Amino acid sequence: MRHSRALIATILLTLPGLGLADVKGPGGKTIDCYCTDKSGSRVELGELRCLQVDGRMFMAQCQMSLNVPMWREVQSSCLSASLGDAQGTSQPPLELPKL
Numbered sequence: 001m002r003h004s005r006a007l008i009a010t011i012l013l014t015l016p017g018l019g020l021a022d023v024k025g026p027g028g029k030t031i032d033c034y035c036t037d038k039s040g041s042r043v044e045l046g047e048l049r050c051l052q053v054d055g056r057m058f059m060a061q062c063q064m065s066l067n068v069p070m071w072r073e074v075q076s077s078c079l080s081a082s083l084g085d086a087q088g089t090s091q092p093p094l095e096l097p098k099l
Contacts, residue, residue, distance in 0.1 A: 035062035035069045045069065050078035 035043040043049060043062050051060045051071060059075035 033064060033069050035071060048074070 033045060035045070035047075037043055037049060045062050045064065048059055048061050049071075050057060057078045058073050059078055060071040061074045062069060063072045064070070065072070
């Protein structure tokens with residue numbers, strides 16, 4: 001029973017790494033897989049970007065699907081930060097927790 005648990009744990013720990021493995025083409029040649037952003041810059045597999053499509057903004061991750069790199073939505077809105085308004089009526093900054 002202990003051996004089967006160890007085997008299952010090993011399999012589960014190695015599966016995520018297989019999704020990011022190099023793709024081999026005919027003859028064993030490694031094929032470079034990556035996505036591109038709107039400016040044509042290379043984006044590595046697993047990286048996140050805020051995309052704007054048809055007036056909608058969302059977080060997407062570069063992933064593989066059927067041996068093709070593609071963008072997959074992972075969050076319905078983009079991460080953002082705000083410094084408050086320039087009028088000086090913004091809320092006071094929140095205090096960080098003490099570590």
